[in-house]
Amino acid sequence: MKRMMKKAICIILTVSMSISVLSACSGSQNKSTAGSGSDPVSSAGTDGDAFVHDSNLNLPGEVGEGKDPICKDKVSLTIGLPQQPNVEDFETNKMTVWLEEVGNYDLTFKIYPSEEYATQINLAATAGGKDLPDILLGGQGINDSLVASWGEAGTIIPLNDYYEHSAYYLKEAVQRTGTDFYPLITSADGNMYYVPYYNQSLVSEYSAKMWLYGPWIEKLNLDVPTTPEELRAVLRAFTQKDPNGNGKADEIGLISRNNNDLLWFAALMTPFQYLSSGDPQMWWNIDQGTVTAAYATEGFREGLKYLRSLFDEGLIDPLSFTNDLSQTQALLTQTDPIIGAYVYTSMSDIPASDARRSEYVGIAPLLSSDGTQYTPYNPSAPQPSGxxxxxxxxxxxxFRLLDYLVSEEMSIWTRWGEKGVDWLVPEENEISIFADLGYPAVLQSVLPWGTLQNSHWYQAGPYIRQYGIALGEVWNGDKSNTSYLISTIQGEYTDKHPEEIISKLIYTQEEQETVTPLLASMVTYVKEMIANFCTNNDGMDINDDAVWQQYLDQLDSIGLSQILECVQASYDRMYK
Incomplete structure (x- = not known):
């Protein structure tokens, strides 16, 4: 087997990893030319040539106050990145000043309009890339496929040899995260073209949580449901027994909102057919290394039959397919509570000032008929950044600058700011929001997020944070805090997924050209048919064998076999 992804929750590790640990985790990388800078000393050479370090650089090691700088003589670098409206000035930013000081750099910045960033960079790359800066940071639309095309065109350089010979903090990050993420940043041609951003987040990975209105559960003396049929019984009670006591039949059993995905649908479908997320693009089954489409199985059909029966009884609001945030909030915040069950990451759609936010209680994922308990799981994955x-x-x-950016120190700085000023080390008696899950307090935030500031880069550029960082924020005792409410149920969701999963898929250019249009058409059709099957729209009766076969035939007509061929090829390269 190639390097397999291994997931482990690392509570907290310090930046000060020993040299022996770092050398032990270096692993095996694909080798290729790492660059062709004008200084021949800094070139990795051609295949078979020995790597020679840039003579102007100190050897890879810890960076910081009291340490040798990265560069002996000052090195000037220009960095291109999309505009960050919450960063006052990258040139004078405290994080920039620190990097220049400890690295001996002179950094200048070329700012692009954020919405046009990928387009402008791609146009420049297509034209030969002569006007591009030294470093490009990731942004909206910068994906693995686009990056690979720039690498194949020679616009950006492969970094394999630098990963092997010049990386220090990247190797340490493999240990901190408990994950060999190198296969997930390796292009189909075997090259690594970027240093990633990679934020391990339990909350984001397990986002399909179900919340029930606690006062109604208590008033109606209901047991918390553990199976799909028990959920049906609870939703019937919500809609039939006037739990809000206003004498009106205005209660809605379950509702969610359309957040450009089908997260609520995935949560309710998973007891019948496991779905990894709310995005049909990633609805794949893996059985002993073979990939199939989850939306073309008998389990998927059984789940649709169950959901259809809930819609037929009026237990799920059909507006779940179309409601946006404002429409859903209007329902959640009516004077008389009318929503019994809600499926979303948290109850943050209810304002913090409304006591009902903390009155909804999370429940564990529903059990399947054979006792399996899975929840949609969308694992954190590294993405292009440097x-x-x-x-x-x-x-x-x-590269050494990018490597330092993924250190634990700078990965915290780029989000929370300067230690001791913008965030504080917790006191001994302080606990984290996720203390009950075994995560100690790591930091107490001072600088508000989402405001104009000049302390950090607002997560522009590479960073790598293990689970214990965000989960280690100090809790202020507020039980209406969204993260605290999630922490009360997170333990029931963690690790409830199949052993074989797909974090991400990286295609060859030919595969990408095949997959992109076909998968876009497939997702549109599958979403449309889910709504039709659930609501019996246009006579799409999921119980009718002929209608189901018609659906399967259309999947084939759109190009399911071609999609699966490309998905399988990518999976084999990355996970076998």
């Missing part, structure tokens, strides 16, 4: 262009005359110096 790329070095072929224009860079000091590529190893640029």
């Amino acid at each position: 790329l070095i262009t072929s224009n860079c005359e000091n590529p190893e110096a640029a």
